[in-house]
Amino acid sequence: MNEKNKKRVPRKITLIESILLLIVFVIIMIWTALIAKAPTAMGVLYCAVVCGVYGVYLGHGWDDLFSNVYKVAQTAMPALYFLMLTGFVSAAWIASGTIPYMIYLGLGIIKPTIFLFSAFLMTAAAAMVTGTSWGILTSLGLALGGIATGLGIPLPMAAGAIVSGCFLGDKWSPLSDTPNLAAASTGQNIIKLFTSMIPTAGGGAVIAGIIYLVMGFMLPQSGGASIGEITALRDGLAASFDFNILLLIPIVFVFVFAALKYPALPVLFIGVILGMGEAMIFQGVGFKEITGIVWTGYKSATGNVVIDSLLSRGGCMSLAGLVMLLFAAFTFAGLLEKIGVLDTIMEKLLNRVKSQGALVLCNVLTSMATVLLSSSVYVSIILNGRMYDKAYRKMGLDKVCLSRTLSEGAAHYGGLVPWSGGGVLVISTLGVLPWSYVPFAFAAWAGTLLTVIFAYMNIFMPKAEYDENLELVDEGIAA
Template sequence: MTEKNIIKPSLFMAILPIILTLTILGIQLFYYGDFTPHIPLAIGIAITATLGWFRGYRWDDMEKGVMHVIRVGLPSIAILMTVGMIVGVWIASGTVPALIYYGLKVLNPEIFLAAAMVLCAVVSVSLGTSWGTTGTVGLALMGIGSGFDVPMYWTAGAVVSGAFFGDKISPLSDTTNLAPAVTGVNLFDHIRNMLPTTVPAMLIALVIYIFVGFNLIGSNEVDFSKIEAITNGLESNFNISLLVLLPPLLVIVLALKKMPALPSLFAGVLAGALLAIFVQGASLHEIFNFMQSGYKIETGVSEIDGLLNRGGVQSMTWVITLVVIALGFGGVLERTKCLETIITAILSRVKSFFGLQASATGAAIATNLVAGDPYLSIALPGRMFAPAYVDKGYSKLNLSRAVEEGGTLISPLIPWNAGGAFVITALGLGIAEGNIENLLYIPLAFACWLSPLIGLTYAALGRFSPKMSAEELDRYQREEEEISENKTVEVRKGANMSAKHA
């Protein structure tokens, strides 16, 4: 039986592998208290493939789907490995220690959370990468927060809010480019249409962080002896100067010149390596070890040792393996048409624009949950929902905003998603070691979950919900005609080939 002859699964059969996988995942996380979602997701691939087999698919078909989606995620894996190198080398070069040092000197507990969010937002917009911002500036902010006795989950929430804000509206971001690409809208129109939800979400988050800073964190006694011990320890073990801040500056300049993210980040690795050799006195062999296995130091100050003993490609192994397995799960669900069946069922029940917008956002969130990949959560609903917006006369800018908010912004809030797994590892939240309380960063990343809620409120009120223009409708019809013509040509070619064989 060929794939074309296989009937789409019923809604029950489409949901069944997801329910079974989430059940196994829940047992692992909540019953056993073991935060390692890798094996449950791998079992989910087996469950989905087995059900697909009984419906007529063969392993070769499903393997192609798995490998296709994994290949789509390879750029993310490359960035993960590069960020691992950056963390190790930028600690060795004194870049991260200098950021912590100057932060402790300049900032104060009252404004720390608000300043952390704003700083991460500025850097993320400049770099176009939430992961790069989280793994570098975010890591330094975790150290500053530790010096101020700010709970890790509060600092992580502020970092995630700021970093993923930039990933949502930066024209250099891959996901910000992906959303308009799959929905067929202009990039800068897409960015402008996201501002009505993004700006209020950031302002509300900023007010909350300021309030918490002055009323909860600022009311605590600051242990200045602890801060002094950290700054003295950093000065004793590193040459602290403005010179060591050149690597992040270089990466920002390259990003502003519209260099791709991966070479820009790797240039930061090389710049950090040179500073580590010529400023901090590291050897070339040590640099290679820092890139591979991370930085190692014993200063006698537990806060410094706990923060700076990290980085390297190996530190990303947990995340990379999780990303590969999650992508594989999403790939087999897509190839066996389970995700398509679920989305089609949702669309058949949608009557209003609000229902359509809620369904698109929810589909992106659900894909994030079950497939573990922010790219698939944007691409799949973006492709599937586009005709429904045209039918109702609404601009596909509403769709691009919905999938961006349900995809990019929700990704870091799901621990087994590529975004969430990276945040947990890069910020050293220690979830795998049992520090489950640090998962509180999820509700405290206010900007990430407020933005979709504001977007749905607008849809209910009919505000900032543009209708389809005559130009956009004309462009959509021309694209559909081109697709139809291409399909006709392919059918004719196939018929001619069959006639020749006959």
């Protein structure tokens, strides 16, 4: 069988086949979610099965197909380790009192009217300083989610503001891998990329901030938590944990060492150890008990329904389903990449692009689609950067325009797609339903829309001069 597969020459997939397959995938995902009401992972697995079978029909051998699955899965291992660590982090920091203490402080300081705006700014600033959206989401984001519950803020709205801030700060941080990849894949300086993003990501941040402020001042009219309810929550937390300023040591440690550009995984692991130590020292939890907590999750039994539902979470085993979702997503992505569905569609699209506005629009749409189908921001940036490089040069555009479009079309959406690493983390950390928070991630939508609008208006689109071989002659020419 293997020898037979090696001799077969696979046929290149056609445009019609690629489009029909995409339609089938969409139908499968909709059917799984809305009709079967099955887990998202099952829909992704069904798509992977269809993709694999069609790959065999095209002439690909099983060994060839799955060798690409293994290659893509290797890129998922850091995300899987990170995801498992976040389960440890949330359980250890709740048991230690770190997260409850932050919620306690936040309920006393942050007012419901400015919560969304404050959450957006705080997470954006923290992610920009540390360069890790995931780290901020699982620490500061988790605490802010608890504060939102205490203040009576609808969780999808709060999650939208938190995700907007985390991923906005991440894509504008020189310490983050995402903007560095977007710059490197097009041969650009990262500072030049950040400067070019001021009108798009910067403009989107301003728009998002204004919307969050307006929404915040409208929230009391729809019923926020009363002062009495907030006081009861704070009193309940204070009665259940021994609060002191030293409980902030784990989160301060993670922030500082992430900002100093130490690797995220060992920093988070030490943060878990610090949390476990503080749980034993300050909360009287035994070593055997805290070991079980970080594995299976923290179970709150204060008697207060809100507090118990808020704090009963975390643990490595609570993420087992989400880990399986990631495995399913990367299996699907590996098969999809191997049979060339996205490559075929992109090639045909580029042949029809006649204006810079249409070029940027196509670039944004295919970047978003690649994240949606491959579940990876990295795959999207690398693939689209390679596919669109020549087209941008033909249009006489500085390649920083390509870097910016890759960033605006892919980076934020890693936190919005439920089966991507970032999306899985959002769902597990904040406890929101898939897609429920997506409409409230205004910084993502605004930045993307401004990128396309400016391209059609031909403003903030620096030009460059190329010779007949499309080699750079002069760059940075004003639009």
